[in-house]
Amino acid sequence: MTIQFNNETFRDDYSFHNSDWAIKRFPFPFHEDSYMYSVNMEQHRGGPEGSVYEKRFDVDEHYVSEMRDRAMVLADDPLRCQSLPHMTLAGWDLLELIMVSKSEDYPDLFELHRDGNTWRWINKPLGIDDTFTFLDETTLPYGPMEYITRQAQGDFCVLDQRDEMLWMDAGMVTTQADWSLDFDIGMNFFEWHAPVPLAHEMGIFKRALKFLLNIQQGAPARRLNWTMTVNPLLDTSPENYHKWGIQKTTLTPENIGSKQHLRVELQTFFRLPRSNALVFPIRCYLISFQDLVTMPKWGRRLHRVVRDLPDELATYKGFIDNRPMMLDYLSQFDDGLPTSPGVFPDQDTEPALQK
Amino acid sequence: MSKFQFPESIKSRPVYGTLEPRPGKSHLMIADAEGAEALLDLAAQDADLMAKAHIIFIPKGTAYSDKLQALNPAQYYEGPSYEASVQRLRHVLANAHQGTQVYLAGTEGLMGQAQNEAMQAGIPHTAIQTEHRGSVARRMQCVHCKGITEDVMHDPFQCAHCGLHLFVRDHYSRRLAAYQGVRVDAEDHGNIPEPVELYK
Numbered sequence: 001m002t003i004q005f006n007n008e009t010f011r012d013d014y015s016f017h018n019s020d021w022a023i024k025r026f027p028f029p030f031h032e033d034s035y036m037y038s039v040n041m042e043q044h045r046g047g048p049e050g051s052v053y054e055k056r057f058d059v060d061e062h063y064v065s066e067m068r069d070r071a072m073v074l075a076d077d078p079l080r081c082q083s084l085p086h087m088t089l090a091g092w093d094l095l096e097l098i099m100v101s102k103s104e105d106y107p108d109l110f111e112l113h114r115d116g117n118t119w120r121w122i123n124k125p126l127g128i129d130d131t132f133t134f135l136d137e138t139t140l141p142y143g144p145m146e147y148i149t150r151q152a153q154g155d156f157c158v159l160d161q162r163d164e165m166l167w168m169d170a171g172m173v174t175t176q177a178d179w180s181l182d183f184d185i186g187m188n189f190f191e192w193h194a195p196v197p198l199a200h201e202m203g204i205f206k207r208a209l210k211f212l213l214n215i216q217q218g219a220p221a222r223r224l225n226w227t228m229t230v231n232p233l234l235d236t237s238p239e240n241y242h243k244w245g246i247q248k249t250t251l252t253p254e255n256i257g258s259k260q261h262l263r264v265e266l267q268t269f270f271r272l273p274r275s276n277a278l279v280f281p282i283r284c285y286l287i288s289f290q291d292l293v294t295m296p297k298w299g300r301r302l303h304r305v306v307r308d309l310p311d312e313l314a315t316y317k318g319f320i321d322n323r324p325m326m327l328d329y330l331s332q333f334d335d336g337l338p339t340s341p342g343v344f345p346d347q348d349t350e351p352a353l354q355k
Numbered sequence: 356m357s358k359f360q361f362p363e364s365i366k367s368r369p370v371y372g373t374l375e376p377r378p379g380k381s382h383l384m385i386a387d388a389e390g391a392e393a394l395l396d397l398a399a400q401d402a403d404l405m406a407k408a409h410i411i412f413i414p415k416g417t418a419y420s421d422k423l424q425a426l427n428p429a430q431y432y433e434g435p436s437y438e439a440s441v442q443r444l445r446h447v448l449a450n451a452h453q454g455t456q457v458y459l460a461g462t463e464g465l466m467g468q469a470q471n472e473a474m475q476a477g478i479p480h481t482a483i484q485t486e487h488r489g490s491v492a493r494r495m496q497c498v499h500c501k502g503i504t505e506d507v508m509h510d511p512f513q514c515a516h517c518g519l520h521l522f523v524r525d526h527y528s529r530r531l532a533a534y535q536g537v538r539v540d541a542e543d544h545g546n547i548p549e550p551v552e553l554y555k
Contacts, residue, residue: 079501180498180535182501183496183498183526183528183531183535184528185530186528186529186530187367187528187529190366190367191366191367192367193366194365194366194367194368194525194526195365195367195524195526200365200366238498238499238535238537239498239499240499241498241499241537241538241541242499242519242538242541245538245541245542246541246542246543246544248542249542249543321542
């Protein structure tokens with residue numbers, strides 16, 4: 001299908017919106033009526049047709065507007081994109097991976113023509129047609145990682161692997177759930193996850209690291225993570241928290257359906273061929289509560305998950321104060337009926353709301 | 356006694372040890388204030404160390420100078436501040452030979468910054484020892500304006516640069532040699548809790 005790109009904003013007037021298509025394919029993260037941390041990894045080798053899991057790097061109706069928002073964030077704060085000196089080769093690896101994947105998966109939108117090291121890259125949605133020399137930084141307007149991640153939705157962490165450990169040594173991070181690349185760059189896997197409650201004690205990070213260290217070329221993996229965001233704000237960075245934090249207090253019973261968003265990260269993991277680095281794209285999807293509850297199964301389930309979530313997690317995810325209001329709203333969409341297993345909305349088989 | 360046992364914390368928070376004499380061609384010792392006591396203890400364990408030692412000391416108003424000089428280190432320098440000493444430190448590190456041992460003692464801010472310099476100069480982390488002594492004050496980075504506030508003793512504190520009131524996190528960046536400070540009243544402007552002294 002040809003994607004109709006939205007013209008929308010993720011700041012100020014927040015004109016971001018999801019079409020019916022985007023709602024139906026939203027990566028709802030709860031496969032059952034409760035949530036606790038888990039490593040929850042699976043292979044990233046496609047998924048149901050039209051779903052966000054189908055392509056290696058999903059492109060959707062928000063693409064053009066998200067890239068415009070990223071450019072604005074970078075203009076304000078260039079430190080959101082950094083690469084330690086030894087990570088340049090990994091940047092080229094990433095550029096190749098994204099260009100090859102997108103041109104193969106979306107031939108109507110992206111073209112890559114390679115003649116030896118002379119590459120021509122055409123990005124039709126963004127109006128880019130560049131010819132450059134692969135592995136020659138002087139032939140691109142930015143470093144290779146920055147160049148390609150200005151054209152790819154989601155944040156990108158490029159992790160060096162040495163001493164049986166992963167190191168956050170490069171990244172493009174403008175749509176993050178409240179962590180700072182500038183602060184965390186150079187940290188190891190346990191250090192940059194240090195502020196996460198409970199999961200260390202549960203052994204989650206030890207198991208996850210073991211899994212990630214062993215990811216092989218051509219065998220990417222994926223998992224989902226989630227949090228809550230008031231207003232469809234992509235840039236929920238700590239750098240700007242002094243500006244956006246107050247927005248959490250603007251929720252009212254009248255506006256919560258349109259203002260409160262479930263924020264889901266589709267995290268994928270690819271081994272890079274030349275550098276042996278691991279790239280960790282973190283793709284952010286937003287959906288308003290009022291759009292989400294149009295899927296009866298999701299409305300029922302989200303109410304139960306939010307209601308039963310341990311306080312530590314609701315605090316860490318930053319919505320403990322708003323939880324009562326969220327539950328008042330969501331309970332209207334929970335009639336107590338059972339839900340089908342799995343994350344998909346199952347529109348054809350799940351009963352309509354019985355109240 | 357200048358030793359303080361930090362409570363257990365998150366994984367990015369540094370953990371400090373106790374300096375011990377190690378064999379090496381040369382010994383670079385950097386300390387501030389009560390950190391001098393750790394160097395005195397070190398010398399008491401192995402007096403021979405000092406013949407190959409270069410001490411960089413920032414007294415910060417303490418009176419350890421005479422005692423340190425009495426150890427007869429091969430080289431001794433006293434700096435009015437860390438910033439004033441850092442050019443000398445870089446020079447020494449740039450000219451350091453393989454087998455140099457680095458000993459850091461004193462406040463977290465001093466050790467963190469000096470460790471950063473040593474790592475950047477290519478000193479392996481296995482050749483760097485640390486021992487905390489004296490003040491538990493922290494070197495804080497404001498995550499909003501990126502400004503560094505030295506010697507923070509209270510939580511929350513006011514950023515010396517942008518003036519926001521920040522709470523003191525345990526999340527620590529080795530690269531910045533600083534803990535992270537985040538606006539404490541971001542979700543309720545003006546509601547700033549009474550500052551409490553760290554570890555009180």
